Amino acid sequence: MTAALGATPTIVLVGHGMVGQRFLEALAERGLTATHRVVVLCEEPRPAYDRVALTSYFSGKTPEDLSMTDMAFIEAHGIELYVGDPAETVDRESKKVTARSGQVFEYDVLVLATGSYPFVPPVPNKDATGCFVYRTIDDLLAIEEYAKEIEVGAVVGGGLLGLEAAGALKGLGLTSHIVEFAPRLMPVQVDNGGGAALLRTIEDMGLSVHTGVGTQEIITDAAGAVTGMKLSDGSELATEMVVFSAGVRPRDQLARDCGLTVGERGGISVDEQCRTVNDPHVFAIGECALASDGRVYGLVAPGYEQAETAAATIAADEASFTGADLSTKLKLLGVDVASFGDAHGATADCLDVVYSDSRSGVYKKLVIGRDGELLGGILVGDADAYGTLRALTGSVPPISPEQLVLPAGSGGGAQLGPSALPDEAVICSCHNVTKGAIRGAVTDHQCATVPEVKKCTKAGTGCGSCVKVLGQLVTSELEANGVVVDKGLCGCFGQTREELYEIVLALRINTYQDLLDRYGRDDAKGGDGCEVCKPAVASIIASLAPTIGVSGYVLEGEQAALQDSNDHFLANLQKNGSYSVVPRIPGGEITPEGLIVIGEIARDFGLYTKITGGQRIDMFGARVEQLPLIWARLVDAGFESGHAYGKSLRTVKSCVGQTWCRYGVQDSVRMAIDLELRYRGLRSPHKLKSAVSGCARECAEAQSKDFGIIATSNGWNLYVGGNGGATPRHADLLAQDLDDAGLIKLIDRFLMFYIRTADRLERTSTWLDRIPGGLDHVRDVVVEDSLGICEELESLMTAHVSSYADEWASTINDPEKLARFVSFVNAPDTPDPVVGFVPERDQIKPDLPLLSIGLRPGAAEEVLEGSAQR
Amino acid sequence: MTLAPEKTDVKVQLRLADGWFTVCDLTLLTPGRGVAALLPDGNQAALFLDRAGKLYAIDNRDPFGGAAVLSRGLTGSHQGRTFVASPLLKQRFDLESGQCLDDETVRITAYEVRAA
Ligand code: SRM
Numbered sequence: 001m002t003a004a005l006g007a008t009p010t011i012v013l014v015g016h017g018m019v020g021q022r023f024l025e026a027l028a029e030r031g032l033t034a035t036h037r038v039v040v041l042c043e044e045p046r047p048a049y050d051r052v053a054l055t056s057y058f059s060g061k062t063p064e065d066l067s068m069t070d071m072a073f074i075e076a077h078g079i080e081l082y083v084g085d086p087a088e089t090v091d092r093e094s095k096k097v098t099a100r101s102g103q104v105f106e107y108d109v110l111v112l113a114t115g116s117y118p119f120v121p122p123v124p125n126k127d128a129t130g131c132f133v134y135r136t137i138d139d140l141l142a143i144e145e146y147a148k149e150i151e152v153g154a155v156v157g158g159g160l161l162g163l164e165a166a167g168a169l170k171g172l173g174l175t176s177h178i179v180e181f182a183p184r185l186m187p188v189q190v191d192n193g194g195g196a197a198l199l200r201t202i203e204d205m206g207l208s209v210h211t212g213v214g215t216q217e218i219i220t221d222a223a224g225a226v227t228g229m230k231l232s233d234g235s236e237l238a239t240e241m242v243v244f245s246a247g248v249r250p251r252d253q254l255a256r257d258c259g260l261t262v263g264e265r266g267g268i269s270v271d272e273q274c275r276t277v278n279d280p281h282v283f284a285i286g287e288c289a290l291a292s293d294g295r296v297y298g299l300v301a302p303g304y305e306q307a308e309t310a311a312a313t314i315a316a317d318e319a320s321f322t323g324a325d326l327s328t329k330l331k332l333l334g335v336d337v338a339s340f341g342d343a344h345g346a347t348a349d350c351l352d353v354v355y356s357d358s359r360s361g362v363y364k365k366l367v368i369g370r371d372g373e374l375l376g377g378i379l380v381g382d383a384d385a386y387g388t389l390r391a392l393t394g395s396v397p398p399i400s401p402e403q404l405v406l407p408a409g410s411g412g413g414a415q416l417g418p419s420a421l422p423d424e425a426v427i428c429s430c431h432n433v434t435k436g437a438i439r440g441a442v443t444d445h446q447c448a449t450v451p452e453v454k455k456c457t458k459a460g461t462g463c464g465s466c467v468k469v470l471g472q473l474v475t476s477e478l479e480a481n482g483v484v485v486d487k488g489l490c491g492c493f494g495q496t497r498e499e500l501y502e503i504v505l506a507l508r509i510n511t512y513q514d515l516l517d518r519y520g521r522d523d524a525k526g527g528d529g530c531e532v533c534k535p536a537v538a539s540i541i542a543s544l545a546p547t548i549g550v551s552g553y554v555l556e557g558e559q560a561a562l563q564d565s566n567d568h569f570l571a572n573l574q575k576n577g578s579y580s581v582v583p584r585i586p587g588g589e590i591t592p593e594g595l596i597v598i599g600e601i602a603r604d605f606g607l608y609t610k611i612t613g614g615q616r617i618d619m620f621g622a623r624v625e626q627l628p629l630i631w632a633r634l635v636d637a638g639f640e641s642g643h644a645y646g647k648s649l650r651t652v653k654s655c656v657g658q659t660w661c662r663y664g665v666q667d668s669v670r671m672a673i674d675l676e677l678r679y680r681g682l683r684s685p686h687k688l689k690s691a692v693s694g695c696a697r698e699c700a701e702a703q704s705k706d707f708g709i710i711a712t713s714n715g716w717n718l719y720v721g722g723n724g725g726a727t728p729r730h731a732d733l734l735a736q737d738l739d740d741a742g743l744i745k746l747i748d749r750f751l752m753f754y755i756r757t758a759d760r761l762e763r764t765s766t767w768l769d770r771i772p773g774g775l776d777h778v779r780d781v782v783v784e785d786s787l788g789i790c791e792e793l794e795s796l797m798t799a800h801v802s803s804y805a806d807e808w809a810s811t812i813n814d815p816e817k818l819a820r821f822v823s824f825v826n827a828p829d830t831p832d833p834v835v836g837f838v839p840e841r842d843q844i845k846p847d848l849p850l851l852s853i854g855l856r857p858g859a860a861e862e863v864l865e866g867s868a869q870r
Numbered sequence: 871m872t873l874a875p876e877k878t879d880v881k882v883q884l885r886l887a888d889g890w891f892t893v894c895d896l897t898l899l900t901p902g903r904g905v906a907a908l909l910p911d912g913n914q915a916a917l918f919l920d921r922a923g924k925l926y927a928i929d930n931r932d933p934f935g936g937a938a939v940l941s942r943g944l945t946g947s948h949q950g951r952t953f954v955a956s957p958l959l960k961q962r963f964d965l966e967s968g969q970c971l972d973d974e975t976v977r978i979t980a981y982e983v984r985a986a
Pocket residue numbers: 572573574580581582610611612613614615616617618644650651687689704722723724725726727763864865866867
């Protein structure tokens with residue numbers, strides 16, 4: 001079949017990788033999808049995905065998470081996307097492309113974005129069973145499958161990708177080796193000093209590194225499966241798997257076959273507009289292109305720039321691509337490695353400023369030009385300054401280079417904030433966003449938060465390495481605009497919740513009034529506070545109760561007056577003024593007797609019952625004066641408060657796990673119960689949810705929880721920051737293969753660190769996205785103990801756990817507290833006549849004499865508490 | 871004026887059309903929290919005590935949601951005016967005037983109240 005050449009001109013894109021997808025977006029932005037027919041031939045079985053983040057598949061990201069293709073975008077722009085159908089031949093004379101399926105497309109413009117293929121050195125048995133490359137999702141799936149049966153793996157190539165691959169093998173539980181021909185790791189990016197620092201850190205992580213040796217032959221067994229490799233120094237390395245990561249080569253075969261010029265070492269030759277040098281109708285972009293500066297770029301950022309250039313040229317706009325920066329930052333198993341600019345000091349007359357501390361594996365080198373300008377550098381072990389330094393490249397830094405490399409706190413060290421950068425400085429090199437553009441987003445487009453700026457400029461949405469600097473810039477720009485970013489909690493307190501927490505903890509302030517009178521804003525001191533700070537402070541006091549010496553019982557003394565109205569009645573208010581009752585059912589496990597008790601109580605009090613989304617049972621329609629009676633019976637039967645009303649631990653859901661399920665690898669029910677009992681009653685900035693799944697099938701949906709646990713054959717993987725609700729977020733992997741004690745210790749620390757630093761009503765998901773440094777920072781603090789506070793976090797949790805008491809049991813035993821559970825202070829035996837019910841489906845529902853239901857103007861968001869932000 | 875809590879015989883009274891109506895002992899009120907009172911005509915009032923010992927009373931019915939729950943809201947002050955935020959959808963009501971601070975067209979009954 002030949003597609004008819006209609007009136008609309010056709011653009012055919014060959015290759016739907018990262019750069020191809022960016023090209024489509026650039027076409028759409030320029031309106032070209034409306035005026036052109038756009039055909040995309042995609043070889044892989046799935047549309048464009050984030051290859052840069054490929055390795056995150058091994059830390060739990062699914063192929064769907066990695067996707068960069070919004071099918072709604074493809075459809076909205078009428079793009080014809082043929083997945084799994086590569087281009088096989090190009091006939092430039094008749095301007096036709098033939099796909100493997102036999103479809104033929106006539107084009108007016110052809111764009112080649114075929115990327116590269118991994119280079120496999122021509123060693124004997126390189127195709128044996130157990131040999132892999134590391135480029136596509138399918139490669140990873142194959143590696144993962146094969147790794148299940150074996151114990152040792154080796155990676156050929158100690159470059160950026162090789163280290164990533166070796167880290168992944170280790171994560172799959174293999175003993176892993178790296179074989180690098182050059183005398184050091186990451187030979188392209190770092191020098192000998194940096195390589196040495198990197199080597200020490202990588203070896204400390206349990207990876208074996210063999211540098212200065214080449215691979216001569218792959219050894220196989222009789223069945224043709226890998227058993228080892230012969231190295232150039234004559235030694236043999238036993239391994240059951242080999243992953244080749246020895247560099248990439250441009251995929252230019254299609255171009256060669258149709259007579260386009262390719263470079264000596266490969267790459268389709270293009271001019272500054274990314275047009276092939278032979279044919280004005282054909283463009284090449286991304287890793288398959290040999291740019292006009294004679295280079296093939298193996299990074300995504302230059303590819304994006306080429307995509308923009310090609311789209312602009314097709315739209316007859318002016319654009320050119322003349323070369324790009326090769327800066328990279330890599331985080332492998334927690335080691336930061338970055339290089340930028342002229343990292344190897346190739347410029348004439350340049351000088352190095354080096355700081356090296358082999359003990360802690362830190363190495364920093366800056367290359368300084370004759371006139372003091374920063375030309376480039378290498379950072380290993382501590383790359384915090386990467387964003388700022390990269391952006392300063394080409395200019396004379398405002399402080400001396402020595403100060404820039406010395407660690408902060410060493411006396412001489414100085415931190416250089418991003419405010420020192422010139423406007424032209426590129427902050428996000430993935431998307432080529434300058435500091436000026438970011439400032440513009442804040443000033444002209446009124447973006448007041450990092451997420452808004454990300455959306456507006458795309459900065460920070462690539463590799464993520466610039467997000468930290470981005471945050472600093474947004475704040476300093478807001479401040480510069482005189483927007484007094486009042487970070488205060490409310491009209492009563494000028495401090496943030498986090499600051500108030502620190503004050504309460506450090507000074508052991510244990511009443512709200514004392515806190516308000518001493519630390520409130522001047523005009524709030526001595527006053528009544530407000531509905532914002534009272535529950536927030538009540539929560540802080542409750543989280544720290546045993547440590548600051550107050551009762552952990554939230555209805556005790558002053559605390560009672562501060563609680564949100566649900567907490568005040570230890571139940572959830574419903575629309576007609578009645579309450580719901582949710583007893584705790586740890587892990588969702590309940591005996592038949594327990595079910596019968598709940599059934600009897602619900603029947604006797606005429607309550608509506610429903611199984612909740614949290615694996616427990618909710619009884620609705622209790623009048624306030626019935627609450628103590630209902631709870632007396634529940635407590636008697638061994639139930640306790642489920643805290644459905646509190647900003648505290650809700651449920652730890654579980655799947656049935658190893659005990660019954662044929663797939664289970666750990667006892668998920670026991671762990672869920674243990675965790676629920678450990679953290680019950682813990683007051684926090686927002687509610688906390690958890691779940692434990694017995695295997696990777698994830699029936700308990702742990703990855704949608706604040707802290708979720710998934711069993712592995714070696715223990716437990718801990719995920720944090722997951723969320724359902726209006727803006728769902730999958731949790732991030734914090735640590736792998738933990739034993740029981742290690743898991744609990746880490747959760748203790750994580751929760752206490754969250755409680756300490758989060759804003760009011762800020763769930764772990766939003767907190768993780770907001771705090772500077774994000775997940776990496778949290779991991780540093782709670783896993784590596786970088787702030788030295790883990791002991792304190794653990795002891796705070798221990799204090800909470802040991803002082804826990806069921807608040808409903810305390811309440812029903814306290815006549816003074818019980819006196820509050822009445823509809824009327826002057827008629828304790830009279831029920832509220834407004835609370836009424838009508839029947840529905842054999843149960844009851846509220847009967848409301850309906851009045852107009854309106855929201856407080858501007859409060860619509862606040863009603864969805866989880867999404868309210870300061 | 872701050873009342874000494876040991877004066878247990880002090881009563882909270884509301885002014886209704888036909889005179890002062892005695893609700894309860896002052897000691898039953900907690901500063902910062904409310905209680906509901908059933909009135910002779912079947913209406914309900916929400917009574918509050920602030921930190922300084924001042925008493926307030928407004929209608930207990932939330933005019934937006936329809937339920938009689940304002941006594942269970944959290945109190946606070948805004949530009950010097952003491953208010954209660956409804957526990958349903960959080961609209962705030964000035965405790966002295968009954969004026970809704972978030973919708974100027976809505977105002978609920980406020981009662982004169984005293985401790986005697
Ligand atoms: C009863 C229940 C619905 C049901 O019938 O199944 C429920 C009911 C309420 N949910 Fe929920 N949620 C219930 C499970 C869930 C789940 C499912 C889960 O936990 O696995 C979710 C999604 C998971 C999550 O939280 O991320 C969920 C996400 C929310 C949210 C959105 C949270 C967010 O971070 O975006 C809110 C609003 C909020 O808390 O700010 C909310 C708020 C509420 C409130 C408190 C709304 C309110 O203020 O009245 C409801 C009160 C319940 C009551 O009166 O007892 N509910 N809610 C479920 C009780 C579970 C339990 O046993 O405790």
